[in-house]
Amino acid sequence: MSSWLNGAYPAGLFPTLHKHSKRKNRTVAEAMLNDNWIRDIAHDLTVHLLHEYFLLWDLIEEVGYCALNTESDMLTWTLTTDGQYSASLAYRMQFEGGTPSTYPVKIWKVWAPPRCNFFMWLLAQNKVWTADRLQQRQWPNEYFCQYCFRNLETAGHLFKECPITRSIWTAVASWTSLGDFRPNTWAEKTSIGRSFDEVTPSGTSPIARGTRSLIILVIWSIWRERNNRFFSAQGEDSDTNHS
Ligand SMILES: [Zn+2]
Known part of the structure; x- marks a missing residue:
């Protein structure tokens, strides 16, 4: 290796x-x-x-x-014959059925460390390793949300439905005066990718870009804190097991 x-x-x-x-x-x-x-x-x-x-x-x-x-210029865009992404293509794709067309702009055109974009890209496709996905593969998991310990941890629960994360989004909404961040305005039972798409503005203005950046950074912070809680709980478990 x-x-x-x-x-x-x-x-x-x-x-x-x-x-x-x-x-x-x-x-x-x-x-x-x-x-x-x-x-x-x-x-x-x-x-x-x-x-x-x-x-x-x-x-x-x-x-x-x-x-x-x-x-970045090596990335292949599968919807064109030459593999090149263009903004006009992204625009046209919005009219094609079922394609998550706005992701290129909404996920990648932000001011955030690239690992945050990458995480958001995984999350939008529900490919983050939350407990429900581990459970499906019968891999060890904690089952419960690490914030509220009341529900199965799914991406939807962790990032939008959990009472704790809802209070985080509510606080962000009042700091920024951006009403779209208020969880009570969100459609229920939509996938996390779809919700992200609905809340996140497209467009190239600094405000749109800043708003997208903020959303991705909040999501990233929720995930990091979840991992901190998860791994510190693991540490305590193994300490007590061995003493
Ligand atoms: Zn929870």
Whole structure:
């Protein structure tokens, strides 16, 4: 394995996870292809392994955004023959059925660290590792939302329905005087991607861009705090188990 993760290599950073992996000699390209690395380790996961797995996931996201950042003109846009994205194409796509057309502008044209865009891009497709998704794969999970401990943690619950996150959005709405941030104005039972799309303004004005940036940064902060709570609870568990 090469030292591609911020100058380190996965086997050195996560020896237990490496030992657990079914395939240890993949090249980076092979491991990243179709998320093969996930398949290699997604069996008999324990809480400790899962912790390493999440940390590795974060690091890979970080590396992923660097690649996107430096090679943004290499991204392939599948809806055109030449693979090039254009704003006029994004506009035209809005009239095509069912395509999440506004994501390019709403997610990528913001002032936020690229890992936040990448996280939002995953979240909009419901690909973030919330408890419900872990549960579906029968991977270890905490089941409950780490904020309220009352509901199954889904992306929809965590980022818009939880009483705690609703109070965060309400506070943001009053600081910014942006009424769209008030949770009681949001349509219920829409997917998180759809809700994001409804609340987030498109357009290139600094206000639109600033509003999008704010939404993504709040979402990112909710996720970071959720992880802090999750991992500090894990730490306390293992302390009590071993004493
Ligand atoms: Zn909750």
